[in-house]
Structure formats: structure tokens, C-alpha cells
Amino acid sequence: xxxxxxxxxxxxxxxxxxxxxxxxxxxxxxxxxxxxxxxxxxxxxxxxxxxxxxxxxxxxxxxxxxxxxxxxxxxxxxxxxxxxxxxxxxxxxxxxxxxxxxxxxxxxxxxxxxxxxxxxxxxxxxxxxxxxxxxxxxxxxxxxxxxxxxxxxxxxxxxxxxxxxxxxxxxxxxxxxxxxxxxxxxxxxxxxxxxxxxxxxxxxxxxxxxxxxxxxxxxxxxxxxxxxxxxxxxxxxxxxxxxxxxxxxxxxxxxxxxxxxxxxxxxxxxxxxxxxxxxxxxxxxxxxxxxxxxxxxxxxxxxxxxxxxxxxxxxxxxxxxxxxxxxxxxxxxxxxxxxxxxxxxxxxxxxxxxxxxxxxxxxxxxxxxxxxxxxxxxxxxxxxxxxxxxxxxxxxxxxxxxxxxxxxxxxxxxxxxxxxxxxxxxxxxxxxxxxxxxxxxxxxxxxxxxxxxxxxxxxxxxxxx
Numbered sequence: 001x002x003x004x005x006x007x008x009x010x011x012x013x014x015x016x017x018x019x020x021x022x023x024x025x026x027x028x029x030x031x032x033x034x035x036x037x038x039x040x041x042x043x044x045x046x047x048x049x050x051x052x053x054x055x056x057x058x059x060x061x062x063x064x065x066x067x068x069x070x071x072x073x074x075x076x077x078x079x080x081x082x083x084x085x086x087x088x089x090x091x092x093x094x095x096x097x098x099x100x101x102x103x104x105x106x107x108x109x110x111x112x113x114x115x116x117x118x119x120x121x122x123x124x125x126x127x128x129x130x131x132x133x134x135x136x137x138x139x140x141x142x143x144x145x146x147x148x149x150x151x152x153x154x155x156x157x158x159x160x161x162x163x164x165x166x167x168x169x170x171x172x173x174x175x176x177x178x179x180x181x182x183x184x185x186x187x188x189x190x191x192x193x194x195x196x197x198x199x200x201x202x203x204x205x206x207x208x209x210x211x212x213x214x215x216x217x218x219x220x221x222x223x224x225x226x227x228x229x230x231x232x233x234x235x236x237x238x239x240x241x242x243x244x245x246x247x248x249x250x251x252x253x254x255x256x257x258x259x260x261x262x263x264x265x266x267x268x269x270x271x272x273x274x275x276x277x278x279x280x281x282x283x284x285x286x287x288x289x290x291x292x293x294x295x296x297x298x299x300x301x302x303x304x305x306x307x308x309x310x311x312x313x314x315x316x317x318x319x320x321x322x323x324x325x326x327x328x329x330x331x332x333x334x335x336x337x338x339x340x341x342x343x344x345x346x347x348x349x350x351x352x353x354x355x356x357x358x359x360x361x362x363x364x365x366x367x368x369x370x371x372x373x374x375x376x377x378x379x380x381x382x383x384x385x386x387x388x389x390x391x392x393x394x395x396x397x398x399x400x401x402x403x404x405x406x407x408x409x410x411x412x413x414x415x416x417x418x419x420x421x422x423x424x425x426x427x428x429x430x431x432x433x434x435x436x437x438x439x440x441x442x443x444x445x446x447x448x449x450x451x452x453x454x455x456x457x458x459x460x461x462x463x464x465x
Contacts, residue, residue, distance in 0.1 A: 010181075010249070011178065011181040011182050011185055012149075012178050012181075013174045013175075013177035013178045013181065013245075015170070015171075015174040015177075016149075016171070016174040016175055016177075016178050019170045019171035019174050020154065020158070020171050022167070022170070022171070023158040023161035023167060023168045023170070023171045024157055024158055024161075026158075026160065026161045026164065026167060027157055027158045027159065027160040027161045028157075030160035030161075030163070031160060051159075055110070055112060056112065058110075059110070059112045059117070062097050062099060062117070062119060063097075065099065066097035066098060066099035066119065067097065067098045067099070068095060068096065068097050069081065069096040069097070069098070070440070071417070071447055071450050071451045072440075072442065072446070072447070072450040074098070074128075075450055075451060075452075076128075077096075077125075077128065077136070077140070078093075078096070080137055080140065081093055081096055081118075081140060081144070082417075084137070084140065084141050084144055084186055084187070085144060087186045088141075088144060088145070088148045088182070088186055089148065090144060090147060090148055091342045091343060091374050091376075092116075092342070092374040092375075092376075094109070094115075094116035094117055094118050094144070094147060095115065095116070095117045095118070096117075096118045096119075096120070096140075097117065097118070097119045097120070098119075098120050098121075098122055098125045099119060099120075099121065099122060100121075100122045101121035101122060101123060103123055104121055104123065105121065105123055105124050105199065105200055105203065105204065106121045106124070107119060107120040107121060107124060107139050107140070107142070107143050108143065109143040109144070109146040109147055109151075109152060110152065111147075111152035111153065114373070116147045116152065118140070118143045118144065118147075120136075120139065120140065120143075123204070124136065124139055124199075124204070126204070127204060130204065132204065134187065134189050134192035134195075135192050135195050135196040135199060135207075136196075137187045137189075137192070138183045138184065138187050138189070138192050138193045138195075138196040139183075139196055141182065141183035141186050141187050142179045142180060142182070142183040143179075144182075144183075145178065145179035145182035145183055145186075146175070146179055148182065149175065149178060149179070149182075151175050151179075158171065165232075165233055166232045166233055169232065169233060169234060169235050172235040172236075173234070173235065173236060173237045176235075176236050176237055176242065177237060177242065177245055180193065180197070180242050180245060180246060181245070181246070181249055184246050184249065184250075185249075190246055190247075190249075190250045190252075193246050194212055194243045194246055194247070195207055195208065197239050197242050197243050197246075198210050198212060198215065198239070198243065200239055201215070201239050212243055215240055215243070216240045216243060216244050218240065219238060219240040219241065310339050310340065311337050311339065312324075312328070313325070313328045313333045313334075313335075313337060313345055314337065314338075314339050314343070314344075314345050314348055316328060317345045317348045317349050317352075317357060317361070318348045318352060320352065320354055320357060322356070322357070322360065325357070325360060325361075326360070329364045335361055335364055335365055335366045336366070336367075336370060338372055338373060342372050342373045342374045343372065344366075344370070344372050344378075345361060345366070346358065346361050346362075346366045346368075346370075346378045346381075347372065347376075347378065347381045349361055350378055350381050350382045350385070350387070350390055350394075351381065351385060353387060353390065355389070355390065355393055358378075358390070358393065358394070359393075359397075362397055366378075368394055368397060368398050368399035368400075369398075369399065369400050369403050371405065375405040375406050375407070376405065376414075377399070377400075377403055377405070377411070378394055378399065379391065379394045379395065379399040379400070379401065379403070379411040380405070380409075380410075380411045380414040381414075382394055382411075382423075383411040383412070383414035383415040383418060383420075383423055383427065384414040384415070384417060384418045385418060386415070386418045386419070386420030386422075386423050387423070388420070388422045388423045388425070388426040391411070391415075391423055391426050391427060391430070392426055392430065395427075395430045395431075396430075399411075401427055401430055401431050401432040401433075402431070402432060402433050402436060404436065404438075407438055407439050408436075408437065408438035408439040408440075409438045410432065410433075410436055410444070411427055411432065412424065412427050412428075412432040412433075412434060412436070412444045413438065413444050413447060415427055415444075416444050416447050416448045416451065416453060416456055416460075417447070417451070419451075419453055419456070421455050421456055421459065424444075424456050424459060424460070425459065428459070428460075428463050434460045434463045434464050435464060443460075443464070444460055445457050445460035445461055445464060448460055
């Protein structure tokens with residue numbers, strides 16, 4: 001099997017969704033138990049504030065000490081991140097930081113106040129100095145997959161399930177399998193994927209010397225209660241299992257079904273856990289049977305389907321269905337609604353290269369200087385995809401070429417990142433100011449220089465004089 005025979009739905013591990021619903025139901029019941037009493041509400045508030053405070057401290061430490069990737073900082077890796085985000089359908093590249101970790105080999109994705117972040121420990125990032133670019137790309141893609149699958153947001157819903165040993169870990173391990181599959185697929189290098197996972201076991205100096213088949217078989221020979229228990233209580237599957245799952249995804253020679261042999265004590269523990277879960281469930285039912293009369297599950301209606309659903313209005317715009325769009329607008333459809341990835345209807349019309357649809361949306365009240373949830377305006381979208389005719393239309397219709405987003409960037413910066421010289425020319429002729437600086441005091445011409453866009457840089461220099 002090659003990457004072209006693997007469908008996107010095949011990348012989601014078979015257990016991810018089913019285990020998510022398991023831990024979600026447990027967590028919802030726990031939330032209900034706490035909410036039905038004043039004391040429980042206080043517990044929730046205290047836990048939420050403590051969690052928020054600790055997360056804020058961690059984020060603050062990263063932002064003030066780690067090195068953030070950008071077109072001017074490790075531009076090659078940043079460019080790879082942009083390409084991976086485009087392939088995965090992630091609209092905005094998250095903030096990516098590199099930080100010292102005292103020799104640990106790790107990376108993680110996190111989220112704070114709606115902003116995604118990826119942190120790569122320095123000892124892994126050093127692969128760029130040892131021809132390990134493909135392995136680093138896999139690790140980066142794995143963390144981006146957590147963002148793509150919305151794992152970070154879902155964790156707030158399943159937090160109470162973490163209080164029950166071995167329950168939430170079922171879901172978290174399935175998520176890791178899914179992210180491994182995404183990373184292997186979108187980097188297009190399953191060997192590098194297996195190398196990266198092997199590196200986590202023996203380090204970045206020895207991983208190429210490991211016999212992976214023997215490493216996988218090693219797990220088949222392990223047995224005992226604590227071997228099994230260590231996996232049950234872990235948020236990540238054993239590395240040999242993860243390597244084997246990638247091999248199976250690509251239809252390679254099966255390297256054996258991995259089963260950690262279970263002792264009698266294992267079965268005793270498993271049965272005991274099941275009994276404990278049943279007792280806990282009965283207790284939940286007793287405590288919340290009155291509260292259930294109010295049907296609190298409506299507050300959590302079909303979370304997974306809501307997550308993936310694309311609004312019919314946006315579908316109509318993307319399909320150039322003018323009749324449907326007009327009908328929905330007449331019924332009061334919100335022209336500013338966004339899809340799962342933060343694209344507005346106007347963004348879709350622009351990306352579809354349909355000026356008539358753009359004009360229809362503008363006539364219906366769409367604001368050209370409206371920022372979507374990622375801080376992009378319609379003009380920035382057109383500039384980034386390199387559509388000079390659309391840029392001209394938007395500016396002539398009232399778009400501000402010098403509007404700055406929260407990072408201080410304008411449509412001119414977007415055109416530079418899009419590597420389109422003609423779009424840059426059009427923006428300059430329409431009044432774009434090349435002297436504007438972003439929050440890092442970079443001008444568009446400086447960004448062009450760092451991105452090795454020489455023609456664009458020379459053009460911008462002339463306008464700066």
C-alpha cells in the first residue's frame with residue numbers, strides 16, 4: 001500500500017472515537033455530580049483556576065525563554081511546518097518553539113486561550129545538524145496532528161475521567177496512534193516515522209543501528225503484571241506497538257501481533273477494575289437521577305458531529321450555488337460564520353476565485369476588514385494565495401491594504417509569504433505601505449530577504465527609498 005491508497009478516514013485509529021465517547025460520558029456524569037451541589041461547583045471553579053494558572057505560567061516561561069520559529073528563525077523548518085499545515089488543512093501555522101530540556105527527547109502541543117502552540121525540545125531539534133530532517137518532520141507533523149484532530153480542546157471535556165486510573169489513558173493512547181498515522185502519511189516517509197519512534201527509545205545517536213523487527217519481537221517476550229499495568233496507566237502506547245502500527249498502515253510485512261502476556265494477577269486486577277467501574281457507575285446514577293430529569297446531555301449534543309460539520313451556507317458558497325446562497329441570505333444567514341478551520345464564506349469565495357460570489361457577499365453586508373478567528377482579513381487571504389485580480393477587486397471595494405492583524409502584519413506580508421511577485425506589485429500600486437513593521441519590527445522587505453524571495457525583496461527596497 002502506498003500513500004495514495006490510504007484515505008484520510010484510514011488515518012484515524014479505530015479506537016479513538018469509541019474511547020472518546022466512553023471517557024466523555026464518564027466525565028459528563030462526574031461534572032453533573034459536582035454541579036448539583038454548591039460545594040461541587042466550588043471544586044470545579046478551584047480546579048479550573050488552578051489548571052489555568054499553572055498552564056499560564058508554563059506558557060509564559062516558554063514564550064519568554066524558548067526560541068520561536070519564523071521565516072527569519074530556522075526558516076527551513078518553519079517552511080516545512082507551513083507546508084504540513086497546508087496539507088492537513090490547518091489554516092494558521094501555530095506558534096512553534098524550541099527549548100532546552102536537559103537532554104530529554106520530547107515534543108508536545110498545547111493550547112491557551114484559543115491559540116495553538118507546538119514545543120520541540122532542543123535535543124530533538126538538533127536533528128537538523130545530523131541529516132535527520134525527515135525524522136524531525138515526523139515529530140513536527142505528529143504534534144500538528146493533535147491540533148488537526150482537536151485533541152487539545154477535547155481534553156477539557158474528559159478531565160474528570162483522568163481521576164479513574166486506566167480509563168482516560170485508553171483514549172489518549174488511541175490519539176497517539178492516530179497522530180502517528182497522520183504524521184507518517186503527510187510526511188510521506190514511513191521509514192523516517194519508524195526511525196523517529198525508535199529514537200525515542202535509544203536516543204538520536206543509536207536509532208539507525210536498531211533492528212526494528214527484533215525490537216518489536218522483544219515486546220512479545222515480555223510478561224508479568226507490572227509490564228501490563230505500565231501500559232494500562234500510560235498515556236502513550238509502547239514504542240514497539242507504535243512502530244508496528246505504522247508498518248500495518250502501509251501494508252508492509254506484518255511483524256507479529258503484539259500481545260503483552262497477562263499473568264493471573266493481571267486478570268484479578270482487570271476484574272477488580274471492572275467491578276469498581278460498575279460500582280462507580282451505580283453511584284453516579286443514584287446521585288444524578290433527579291438532575292437527569294433536566295436532560296443535561298443537551299448541553300453536550302453530538303460533539304463529534306458538530307466538530308466536523310461544515311455550515312450549509314459555506315458549502316453553497318464553495319460550490320458557486322448562487323441560488324442557494326441568495327436563499328440563505330434572505331433567511332438571515334450569518335455571512336460571518338466560519339467552518340471548522342476558521343474560514344469564512346468570503347474566504348471560500350476568494351479561494352475559489354469567484355469574483356461574482358465575492359461581490360454578492362459584499363453586497364449582503366460582509367465586511368472586507370473583518371478578521372476571522374485566526375486574525376486574517378479577506379484581503380490577506382487573497383494576497384496569501386497570490387490572486388492579484390482578487391486583491392485589486394477587494395481593495396477597490398473598500399479593503400484596507402494597510403490593515404494590521406494582532407501580529408502587526410498586513411496583506412503585503414501575506415503576499416510575500418505567498419511568494420507572488422505580481423500580487424506584491426498590485427498591492428504597492430494600490431497603496432500598500434512597505435515600511436510598516438510587524439510586532440517583531442520586521443518589514444515586508446526584510447521578510448522577503450529572509451525567505452529568499454529576491455525579486456520581491458528588490459522591488460520592496462525600491463518602494464522603501
